[in-house]
Amino acid sequence: xxxxxxxxxxxxxxxxxxxxxxxxxxxxxxxxxxxxxxxxxxxxxxxxxxxxxxxxxxxxxxxxxxxxxxxxxxxxxxxxxxxxxxxxxxxxxxxxxxxxxxxxxx
Numbered sequence: 001x002x003x004x005x006x007x008x009x010x011x012x013x014x015x016x017x018x019x020x021x022x023x024x025x026x027x028x029x030x031x032x033x034x035x036x037x038x039x040x041x042x043x044x045x046x047x048x049x050x051x052x053x054x055x056x057x058x059x060x061x062x063x064x065x066x067x068x069x070x071x072x073x074x075x076x077x078x079x080x081x082x083x084x085x086x087x088x089x090x091x092x093x094x095x096x097x098x099x100x101x102x103x104x105x106x
Contacts, residue, residue, distance in 0.1 A: 002042060002045055002046070003025070003041055003042055003045045003054045003055060003056050004053065004054070004055045004056070005055070005056055005057075005058070006024070006055040006056065006057050006062075006065070007057075007061070007062050007065075008062040008063075008064040008065050011057070011062075011065045011068075014053075014055055015055060015080050015083075016080065016083040017083065018053060018080065018083075020051070020052060020053050021051070021052045021053070021079060021080065021081045021086075021105070021106040022052065022053045022054070022055060022079070022080045022081075023041070023044075023052055023053070023054045023055070023077060023078070023079050023102055024055055024056075024057060024069075024077065024078045024079075024080065025037070025041055025054065025055070025056045025057070025075055025076075025077055026057050026059050026065075026066050026069070026071045026074050026075065026076040026077075026078075027056055027057070027058060027059065027074055027075050028058060028059050028060050028074055029058070029060070030060075031074050031075065033074075033075055033091060033092035034074055034075045034092075036092045037075055037092045037093065037098065040094070040095035040098055041054055041056070041098070043095065044095065044098060044099055044102065047099075048099075048102065051106060052079075052102060052106055059071065059074060069085075073090055073091075075090070075091065075092060076088065076089075076090050077089045077090070077098075077101075079101075079102065079105040079106065081105070081106060086105050086106075087101065087104075087105040089101055
């Protein structure tokens, strides 16, 4: 399953009301580190589709969700479980680090 684009309008439905844990990636098209982790998140979305949903929120197009989460820098990653944030991480990380973080958090 590929990552899902989430907007301010679909954030609650896709993230807070999800039956499965959700990794939220706040990113922007102009952000170099965001582009670095993009392929890893796509791969993890496929590899871990039975355990977690990975979504992406473009902060330029959807500033309200980012503001609600207190995002100050990107990439900013959050893991939601049962509608609540259980973990967060900032900055670009290698795929293995992202995978371990997700597995430990869900």
